[in-house]
Amino acid sequence: MPRILVIEDDDVTAREIAAELTGHGIDVDRIADGSEGLLRAADPCYDAITLDMMLPGMDGLSVVTRLRAQGVATPVLMISALCDVDERVRGLRAGGDDYLTKPFAPDEMLARVEVLLRRHRPQTPQTVLTVADLELDLVRHVARRAGKELSLLPTEFKLLEFLMRNAGQVLTRTMIFETVWGFHFDPGTNLIDVHIGRLRRKIDTAGLAPLIHTVRGSGYCLAQND
Amino acid sequence: MIYGVFFALWGGVVIGLIYWQAASYLGRVSDELIGRQAAYFSMLDEPTRLRALKDYDTLETRRLNAWGEFDARGNYLSGTITALPSHVPINGAVALLPEGVSRNDVSGNDHGRVRAAAVRLRDGRVLMITRDTSIVDRIGTIVLQALLWGLSLTVIPGFLGGWLLSRGPWRRVHAIRDATLPIMQGNLAQRLPVGRRGDELDMLAGIVNAMLDEIERLLGEVKGVCDNIAHDLRTPLTRLRSRLYRLQQQFGEGSEEAAAIDACMIDTDALLDRFRALLRISELENQRRRIGFDEVDLGEILREVHALYLPLAEDRGQQLALELPVLPLIHADRHLLLEALSNLVANAIKFTPSGGRVEIRARPADDGPWVDVVDSGPGIPPDQRDAVIRRFYRTESSRSTPGSGLGLSIVSAIARLHGYTLEIAGSDRGAQLSLHCRAARAV
Numbered sequence: 001m002p003r004i005l006v007i008e009d010d011d012v013t014a015r016e017i018a019a020e021l022t023g024h025g026i027d028v029d030r031i032a033d034g035s036e037g038l039l040r041a042a043d044p045c046y047d048a049i050t051l052d053m054m055l056p057g058m059d060g061l062s063v064v065t066r067l068r069a070q071g072v073a074t075p076v077l078m079i080s081a082l083c084d085v086d087e088r089v090r091g092l093r094a095g096g097d098d099y100l101t102k103p104f105a106p107d108e109m110l111a112r113v114e115v116l117l118r119r120h121r122p123q124t125p126q127t128v129l130t131v132a133d134l135e136l137d138l139v140r141h142v143a144r145r146a147g148k149e150l151s152l153l154p155t156e157f158k159l160l161e162f163l164m165r166n167a168g169q170v171l172t173r174t175m176i177f178e179t180v181w182g183f184h185f186d187p188g189t190n191l192i193d194v195h196i197g198r199l200r201r202k203i204d205t206a207g208l209a210p211l212i213h214t215v216r217g218s219g220y221c222l223a224q225n226d
Numbered sequence: 227m228i229y230g231v232f233f234a235l236w237g238g239v240v241i242g243l244i245y246w247q248a249a250s251y252l253g254r255v256s257d258e259l260i261g262r263q264a265a266y267f268s269m270l271d272e273p274t275r276l277r278a279l280k281d282y283d284t285l286e287t288r289r290l291n292a293w294g295e296f297d298a299r300g301n302y303l304s305g306t307i308t309a310l311p312s313h314v315p316i317n318g319a320v321a322l323l324p325e326g327v328s329r330n331d332v333s334g335n336d337h338g339r340v341r342a343a344a345v346r347l348r349d350g351r352v353l354m355i356t357r358d359t360s361i362v363d364r365i366g367t368i369v370l371q372a373l374l375w376g377l378s379l380t381v382i383p384g385f386l387g388g389w390l391l392s393r394g395p396w397r398r399v400h401a402i403r404d405a406t407l408p409i410m411q412g413n414l415a416q417r418l419p420v421g422r423r424g425d426e427l428d429m430l431a432g433i434v435n436a437m438l439d440e441i442e443r444l445l446g447e448v449k450g451v452c453d454n455i456a457h458d459l460r461t462p463l464t465r466l467r468s469r470l471y472r473l474q475q476q477f478g479e480g481s482e483e484a485a486a487i488d489a490c491m492i493d494t495d496a497l498l499d500r501f502r503a504l505l506r507i508s509e510l511e512n513q514r515r516r517i518g519f520d521e522v523d524l525g526e527i528l529r530e531v532h533a534l535y536l537p538l539a540e541d542r543g544q545q546l547a548l549e550l551p552v553l554p555l556i557h558a559d560r561h562l563l564l565e566a567l568s569n570l571v572a573n574a575i576k577f578t579p580s581g582g583r584v585e586i587r588a589r590p591a592d593d594g595p596w597v598d599v600v601d602s603g604p605g606i607p608p609d610q611r612d613a614v615i616r617r618f619y620r621t622e623s624s625r626s627t628p629g630s631g632l633g634l635s636i637v638s639a640i641a642r643l644h645g646y647t648l649e650i651a652g653s654d655r656g657a658q659l660s661l662h663c664r665a666a667r668a669v
Contacts, residue, residue: 086518089518102461103460103461103463103464103465104464105464105467105468105471106468106471107468107471155533181530181534183561183564183565183568184561185506185561185564185565185568186499186502186503186506187534187568187572190538191534191535191538191572194537194538194541195537197537197541198537216474216479216484216488217470217471217474217488217491218471
């Protein structure tokens, strides 16, 4: 069972995070103070950390900086009330792995934490990703579904790689846009849906079991249906 | 200027009047003089008269006056005048002879204008006395010269002085006009220059500045209230959205309740999007720093934006074309520029009907490249072009289209942050929105 340290001084937010995570089978420890949080965060029993930027004792930016200086590699999700782009850049530069602004939807937070957990799990460097009969060769840049080669555009390849690396995981539109394109703004309308739609038409062709699923109200998930 | 002309005219009239008065007075004096002389000489007997006339000649050193005696038929007898002009009345009245008289004491053809008086003597002879009026003419010349000198000495320094005096205020008015331009473009932090003189212009500038302080304060308050509302409403809205989400998970897909909850979630998302955009604009407007600024390749950004939106345009049955010449690097924030251009393209796609065409065209210019986004939609009426970049403004015809109505406000805020300009053109066959990536001025 994965274990997560929540460093958050606002009780309401902390409870919200804890409720969402425990509801999905994740153990949660809560700390409200920055310097105390830094001590606990060094414990290798944690699989990920959510870290508020504004904390008593020591601010989140210093916590993550010290943590990285100590050689602790536990993934950190920075949570801040500031949606300033500069703030995000600073948080990620200091060693944060992802950044979320308050107020956030709990499912968005959960999705981001789960991606961090998966990234943290020791995995042998893969050159071929496989989900059911879908294969993605990262070295030769080839995608195959049921043995048939698919012709993908570079963006579609990147999108599929992100979905496959996090197979079984709900990925929100914002996460997809931020990770695949590296942009941090609201692309408007149904832009991501259109891109997913294109990829879906290439992968889930008629007669094959669909692999890309729309998660109502959240985003998308690539998985083999049981 | 108008005063200068008026002054010159008035001076001319005054000096002209002096000339006219002096000339007529001198004319009258000389007329009286020669009339009297003629009457006097006519009363003397011949020997006395001839002697007196000779003396008169001797005394007349300046050769202004002349006389001549002629017989009854007008033939020359004696004197300095050698011919009797035919049209002189022989009754002592003074007449003007513009062509002068021929004289034997003055060499050459010096036939100046003369005034003449002729009388018939008792023995039937005719005596004519003339007086050269060139002295009056000369006075006229002197007066005229005085007039011209006077005019040139008053008018030229007058104009020069006037120009020099008006140049200072003119320059200051120009400075004020230059200072108001950014204010009109929305930079309310700008103030009019106030000098140390404390004159009328400074007082006016001071009043306007005080007014601007107040406007800025009020606008800041309004904006602050807007931002606070947006900020404060986001938390309960987010909570509402999570509750809806949890509720949605409990109902199976396809049920009536799930559909209703879906609709609620879509509305909540639209609201959240709007608040997010609103806060984004105020964040952009407050951003004075330029930490993200670097040399960026505009062409690469345009290619990315084109690739990002091409599937969307194709899904809507539109063509999305990219025209990209070689462009120089520009100094900008890559992410912000991407956001601005994405918004422009998304906006164009949104308002272009199916089967339409959207073009992204870049063109280099000396003062920085332009990016035109041209669509074949309904266009933006000229009277609404300023309004569309205002927050929340949407043209009448676009009310039914989904969106926050803040896309162009975001573009405009990003443009302002960069010192770029956003121009809106086009016709009813499509809009053209142009972003001018003006080379950054020294900061």
